Amino acid sequence: MKRKLLIMVVASFMTISLVSCGSSGQNMADDKNSSDDIISPTNAKIPEYEEDEDKFTGEKMTDFSVKTIQGETFSLSDALKEKEAVMVNFWATWCTPCELEIPYMQQAYEQYKDNVDIVALSIEPTDTNDVLKEYAKEHGMTFMVANGTETGLCEVYAEDCIPVTLLVDRSGTIVHYSEGSESSAEAFTTLFDSVIGDDNSGSNDTKDNATDAIYTVTITDQNKEAVQGCVVNFCDDSSCATVVSDKNGIAKHSGVAYPYHIQIVKVPDGYSYDTSKEYVAEEDGYKLAVAVKKD
Numbered sequence: 001m002k003r004k005l006l007i008m009v010v011a012s013f014m015t016i017s018l019v020s021c022g023s024s025g026q027n028m029a030d031d032k033n034s035s036d037d038i039i040s041p042t043n044a045k046i047p048e049y050e051e052d053e054d055k056f057t058g059e060k061m062t063d064f065s066v067k068t069i070q071g072e073t074f075s076l077s078d079a080l081k082e083k084e085a086v087m088v089n090f091w092a093t094w095c096t097p098c099e100l101e102i103p104y105m106q107q108a109y110e111q112y113k114d115n116v117d118i119v120a121l122s123i124e125p126t127d128t129n130d131v132l133k134e135y136a137k138e139h140g141m142t143f144m145v146a147n148g149t150e151t152g153l154c155e156v157y158a159e160d161c162i163p164v165t166l167l168v169d170r171s172g173t174i175v176h177y178s179e180g181s182e183s184s185a186e187a188f189t190t191l192f193d194s195v196i197g198d199d200n201s202g203s204n205d206t207k208d209n210a211t212d213a214i215y216t217v218t219i220t221d222q223n224k225e226a227v228q229g230c231v232v233n234f235c236d237d238s239s240c241a242t243v244v245s246d247k248n249g250i251a252k253h254s255g256v257a258y259p260y261h262i263q264i265v266k267v268p269d270g271y272s273y274d275t276s277k278e279y280v281a282e283e284d285g286y287k288l289a290v291a292v293k294k295d
Contacts, residue, residue, distance in 0.1 A: 056157065056177040061088075061168045064153060066121065066146040069133045074119050074144050080170050084115045084196040087188075088166045090148065090158035092124035093135045097181035098163045102139050103231045103266075106242040108188035109143045110253075115196050121148025123158055140233055140242040140265075169195050185244060213257040213284040219249040219264070221271065221294040226250075230273075230292065231266035234281075257284045267292050 065075040079086050089105065091098035109118050120143065122132060127147050136145050148154055157177075158164040167176035176191055215234060219227045226249030233240040234253040243251040253260070262279040273292040281288075 056166065056174045059174050060172050061166065061174050062153060062156070063172070064151045066119070066148060066151055068119070068144045068146040069129050069136060070144060072144070074117075074146065076168065077172070079117045079119075080168070080172060083117045084170055085175075085192065086117045086119065086168045087191075088153075088157075088168065089118065089120045090123055090154060090162050090164040091120055092122050092162060093127050093131060094124065095162050099139070101163060101181040101183070102141060103242050103244050104182055104185040105188060106140055106142065107185035107244055108192065110241045110243075111185075111189060112192045112196075113143070116192050118143035120145045121151065121153065122146070123148060123154040123162060125149050140240045142239050142241075167191055167195065213255070213286075215253045215255075215260060215262070215281050215286050215288075217245070217251045217262060217264075217288045217290060219245050219251065219290050219292060221292055223294065225294075227268065227271060227292055227294075229268040230264055230271075233263045233265050234260045235263070236260060260286075262286075262288060264290060264292070270295055 061076065063075070063077045065073055065078075068074050076086060076088075105118065105120075109116070120141070122145075125147075127135075129147070132145050132147065135141075157166060161179045163179070163181055165176070165178050165182075166174055169175045175195060182188060217232050219230045219232075221227055226245075226247065228245055228247045228249060230245040230249075230251065232243050232245065232251040232253075234243065234255070235241075236258050241253050241255065243253055245251040258281070260281040262281060263275070263277065264273055265275055267273045267275075271292045271294055273290075279288055
């Protein structure tokens with residue numbers, strides 16, 4: 001299947017939505033001599049087609065099972081027996097818009113994983129288990145990840161664009177379909193709340209509070225101004241929780257009391273920081289202030 005690569009950038013005061021529409025990394029290489037076939041970030045524009053984000057909503061999601069990089073077999077029907085909803089995300093490792101939303105997806109997953117499963121299905125045939133494992137490790141992805149090319153779903157739900165996100169409720173019905181990269185964790189948590197309700201939000205606050213603690217990182221620049229959009233990892237011995245700093249420059253993690261290793265792994269464009277620095281949460285409720293440099 002021959003498709004063009006298209007990056008859609010829609011900017012407003014509140015959100016930025018990015019869509020990569022087109023071919024795999026191999027096809028991109030085949031097309032590199034055709035400048036008309038690729039829209040670069042410098043000449044990106046809104047595509048001349050009309051989106052219909054309701055085209056799959058209300059339909060039953062095709063049941064599927066897939067072997068994940070975690071070594072488990074993920075089954076949609078089995079997952080819906082235990083969780084309130086499942087979010088299926090179609091993406092690829094070469095897709096920049098997909099990469100941009102991963103920290104927000106991870107942050108939402110950490111908050112709602114008791115009630116919502118996330119499975120990220122790559123549409124790229126060359127995204128092997130080894131490739132996906134390395135990518136997931138680098139990006140702190142702890143939700144289910146798999147190559148979805150053998151499921152038959154990619155041609156149905158993500159034929160033209162990635163990332164594509166579907167939310168399936170407990171009855172197996174698609175209640176949300178969207179094309180494009182989300183620019184905040186709130187976009188995902190709001191979506192989850194619409195399905196599972198306020199009384200079943202999946203928040204860690206409903207667990208045993210006696211063993212929970214809140215860890216806070218406040219990030220400012222050299223002018224003491226808050227820096228939004230920094231990606232912060234809170235890691236224990238087995239996994240990392242990824243949080244993105246908010247408009248107040250705060251990245252907050254709530255979890256079981258533990259001497260987490262804290263690291264800022266990415267800062268926004270226009271800022272610089274030594275991402276090799278690492279801090280250890282020496283006490284419950286550890287608070288850390290970090291300064292990054294505004295270029």
